[in-house]
Amino acid sequence: KAGVTQTPRYLIKTRGQQVTLSCSPISGHRSVSWYQQTPGQGLQFLFEYFSETQRNKGNFPGRFSGRQFSNSRSEMNVSTLELGDSALYLCASSPRDSYWGEQYFGPGTRLTVT
Amino acid sequence: LAKTTQPISMDSYEGQEVNITCSHNNIATNDYITWYQQFPSQGPRFIIQGYKTKVTNEVASLFIPADRKSSTLSLPRVSLSDTAVYYCLVGTMIKAAGNKLTFGGGTRVLVKP
Numbered sequence: 001k002a003g004v005t006q007t008p009r010y011l012i013k014t015r016g017q018q019v020t021l022s023c024s025p026i027s028g029h030r031s032v033s034w035y036q037q038t039p040g041q042g043l044q045f046l047f048e049y050f051s052e053t054q055r056n057k058g059n060f061p062g063r064f065s066g067r068q069f070s071n072s073r074s075e076m077n078v079s080t081l082e083l084g085d086s087a088l089y090l091c092a093s094s095p096r097d098s099y100w101g102e103q104y105f106g107p108g109t110r111l112t113v114t
Numbered sequence: 115l116a117k118t119t120q121p122i123s124m125d126s127y128e129g130q131e132v133n134i135t136c137s138h139n140n141i142a143t144n145d146y147i148t149w150y151q152q153f154p155s156q157g158p159r160f161i162i163q164g165y166k167t168k169v170t171n172e173v174a175s176l177f178i179p180a181d182r183k184s185s186t187l188s189l190p191r192v193s194l195s196d197t198a199v200y201y202c203l204v205g206t207m208i209k210a211a212g213n214k215l216t217f218g219g220g221t222r223v224l225v226k227p
Contacts, residue, residue, distance in 0.1 A: 004157070031209065035217075043158070043201070043217035048209065056214045090157045099207040100148075100215050105157025 001026055004106035006091050012112045018079040021109045025072050025093030031055075032074040033103065034066060037088040046089075049074055050097060078111075086113045118202045123222040132189040134221050136202030139183050147178060147185045148203045152220070158201060162187070189223075197225045 005024045013019050025032050033056075034046040045058040049068035066076040072093075078085055088110050092103040119137040126132045138147070146165050150158035162169055164176040164185070175188040189196060199220040 033215075042219055045214045045216065048214065050209070055209060058214060088155075092157065098209050100146075100205065100209055101163065101207065102160040103158075103215070105159065108155070108157055110155075 001028075004091055004093050004104050006089075006106040006109050008109060009107065010110050010112075012114060013081050014114055015081055015083060017081050018077060019081060019111060020075055020077045021089055021091075021111075023074045023076075023091030023093075023106060025074070025091075026095070026104055029093035029095050029104070030072050030097055031094040032068060032072060033092045033094070034074070034076050035090040035092065036060070037090060037108070038086070043090070046076065081113045083113050086111060118204050118218045120200075120202050120218060120221045122219065123224070125224050125226060126192055127226050128193055129191050132192050132196070132223060132225075134187045134189075134200055134202075134223070135184055136187070136204075137184045138202075138204045141182050141204055142206070144206045144208075145182075145204050146207050147176065147182075148215075149174070149176065149187045150201045150203065150217070152199045152201065158217075161200075192223075192225045194225050194227060196223065198223060 007022045031050045033048040037043045048056040052068045063079045068074045088108045090108045092105045094103045148163040149161040152158040162174050162176045166178050169176045177186045199222050201217050201220040
């Protein structure tokens with residue numbers, strides 16, 4: 001099976017712009033989670049989607065949003081970008097709908113905000 | 115959510131066994147212990163998960179004492195390619211609202227030749 005794919009892999013944006021990142025989970029996986037990783041804060045949970053519904057949300061401002069489509073693919077959007085949003089954004093899919101077992105992470109999208 | 119404490123870094127040599135201990139004093143009855151490995155510029159990779167006693171797979175072993183207030187990830191005969199950051203996660207397995215996986219600071223393991 002193909003792994004989790006994320007596009008784009010690298011992105012440079014200017015402060016104030018918005019950005020959309022895409023994630024395609026492993027075939028058959030219906031739960032998709034997003035994480036932000038920075039040197040200062042480490043890996044932080046953004047949100048989790050299942051059946052096109054956000055089921056869990058981390059402690060991030062409303063500028064961070066996401067959605068999931070009927071084919072389980074997911075997108076996350078960050079509006080009004082700030083310098084502090086520069087990070088590696090990771091997507092993970094899980095084969096288990098209801099349990100935090102093994103998660104499969106994608107390679108991430110590295111976002112740089114200038 | 116149970117708070118975890120693990121060493122910031124560890125050095126080892128090729129062929130040695132590496133043991134990383136994670137403390138989780140306020141672990142709850144329903145919490146599981148999960149370990150992930152992360153190489154630079156890659157997403158984390160699941161290593162092992164357990165609830166009590168000992169769990170072993172082809173990559174590692176996880177030792178959990180009876181009181182479950184700590185756990186030890188054991189990597190047998192490490193190689194240079196095992197140089198990575200290792201994260202210990204403790205939490206409920208159920209994906210209900212409000213439950214999320216929390217990654218701590220991780221342990222940076224450097225394997226030397």
